[in-house]
Structure formats: structure tokens, C-alpha cells
Amino acid sequence: MTSESIMGLGQNSIFLTLMVVAPILGIALVVGLIVSIIQTVTQIQEQTLSFAPKIIAVFLGLLVFGPWMLTHLVDFTRNILANLSSFIG
Numbered sequence: 001m002t003s004e005s006i007m008g009l010g011q012n013s014i015f016l017t018l019m020v021v022a023p024i025l026g027i028a029l030v031v032g033l034i035v036s037i038i039q040t041v042t043q044i045q046e047q048t049l050s051f052a053p054k055i056i057a058v059f060l061g062l063l064v065f066g067p068w069m070l071t072h073l074v075d076f077t078r079n080i081l082a083n084l085s086s087f088i089g
Contacts, residue, residue, distance in 0.1 A: 016076050020069045027061040028054050
């Protein structure tokens with residue numbers, strides 16, 4: 001296995017990781033920003049208030065994007081296992 005193939009595999013792994021977590025992180029970021037703006041406008045400074053909407057939004061995001069994320073992860077794993085002989089030899 002050459003260093004180029006190792007670097008390519010690492011690059012694909014990092015890209016897949018970023019692609020899979022981006023929707024969930026984006027949802028959490030947007031919901032956190034909205035709750036933060038609402039807290040600022042209403043002057044409610046309760047720290048635990050921001051966690052419940054984020055948890056609910058992330059859970060709903062996992063329900064929506066979960067099959068898509070799982071499909072990409074399974075395809076990547078199948079690709080790794082299908083080319084396992086080239087990694088060993």
C-alpha cells in the first residue's frame with residue numbers, strides 16, 4: 001500500500017465524516033442561534049433553556065437525515081471491505 005493510497009483513504013474518511021455530521025451540526029447551530037436571540041430579546045438568562053430545543057432539533061434531524069447518513073457510511077464501509085486485498089498486499 002503506497003503513501004498516496006493511505007492519504008487518499010484518510011482524505012475520503014475525513015470528507016465523509018464532515019459530510020455526515022454537517023446537517024446535524026448545522027441544525028444545532030441554527031436552533032442554538034435562534035434560542036440565543038430569543039433569550040437576548042426577552043432577557044431570559046436561563047442556561048438550561050437552550051438545551052431542550054437543541055436536543056429535540058438534533059433528534060428530529062437524525063430522524064430525517066439518518067437514512068442518508070447510514071447509506072453513505074455503509075457504502076464507504078463496503079468500499080473499504082471490497083478493496084481490503086489491495087490494502088493488505
